[in-house]
Amino acid sequence: MSVFFFILMLWGQAPVARAEEIPYRLLRADLPKPGERFKETEFAVSIDRGLSRSAIEGLICRILVKENPPKSDRLTIRIFLGLTEYIPPPVESESEETAADSHQVAWYVWNPSLPRVRGRLVLMKDADGNPLDQWQSQEFNHPRVCRLPQ
Numbered sequence: 001m002s003v004f005f006f007i008l009m010l011w012g013q014a015p016v017a018r019a020e021e022i023p024y025r026l027l028r029a030d031l032p033k034p035g036e037r038f039k040e041t042e043f044a045v046s047i048d049r050g051l052s053r054s055a056i057e058g059l060i061c062r063i064l065v066k067e068n069p070p071k072s073d074r075l076t077i078r079i080f081l082g083l084t085e086y087i088p089p090p091v092e093s094e095s096e097e098t099a100a101d102s103h104q105v106a107w108y109v110w111n112p113s114l115p116r117v118r119g120r121l122v123l124m125k126d127a128d129g130n131p132l133d134q135w136q137s138q139e140f141n142h143p144r145v146c147r148l149p150q
Helices: 002-011 015-019 053-067 099-103
Strands: 025-030 040-047 074-081 104-110 119-125 131-139
Touching (some): 040 053, 053 119
Antiparallel strands (some): 025 040, 074 104, 119 131
16 A cells, blocks of 8 residues: 555656646747648747756646647747747748747657657756757657646
């Protein structure tokens, strides 16, 4: 019986539980339109303080639980620090730096049709909000990690 309580206690430590403490502001939500062949969902959120990688993973889970996006062919979540408004750059200037770039903390992309690594989390700032010399790109699989409603 004590093993059951230990497992239950560990389950409560999942990223979703910790993420409830992290407030975020939804700056933009682009959801798929009816009839689109390629369904793409994109969120842009702002936080008030720097976060560790595990806290960012928890925040991604919280965003997905709270915003409950429809099933998509591609999911993108952009996390910014202290940004009040997000205006995506025009498609032709994707490679140019935008005003929001200096505020970007992390970027998550999920594409289930890709082989092997379907989810990629890129960190641009450390837990204190300082820019990283080299961005950190690691696999993150939200369907496996997050406890999402069915």
